[in-house]
Amino acid sequence: xxxxxxxxxxxxxxxxxxxxxxxxxxxxxxxxxxxxxxxxxxxxxxxxxxxxxxxxxxxxxxxxx
Numbered sequence: 001x002x003x004x005x006x007x008x009x010x011x012x013x014x015x016x017x018x019x020x021x022x023x024x025x026x027x028x029x030x031x032x033x034x035x036x037x038x039x040x041x042x043x044x045x046x047x048x049x050x051x052x053x054x055x056x057x058x059x060x061x062x063x064x065x
Contacts, residue, residue: 009049012061016042 010019016038017031032038032045049058 006053006057008057008059009053010059010061011046011049014061014063018045 005023006020007023008021010021011017012019015031016034017029019027019029021027032042
């Protein structure tokens with residue numbers, strides 16, 4: 001991603017992924033493995049989001065339709 005400001009993060013718990021969008025419209029999806037190591041890394045990252053981002057910048061998705 002180019003060096004721009006973060007606009008929004010979509011956290012998808014069912015896919016264990018994060019979709020990151022910057023203010024220029026660029027986006028990137030980061031996915032963790034579906035194993036214990038991936039679960040630990042994903043959990044740690046989600047926990048950190050609350051300490052570094054404004055809550056209005058994060059959308060949590062709990063299920064896929």
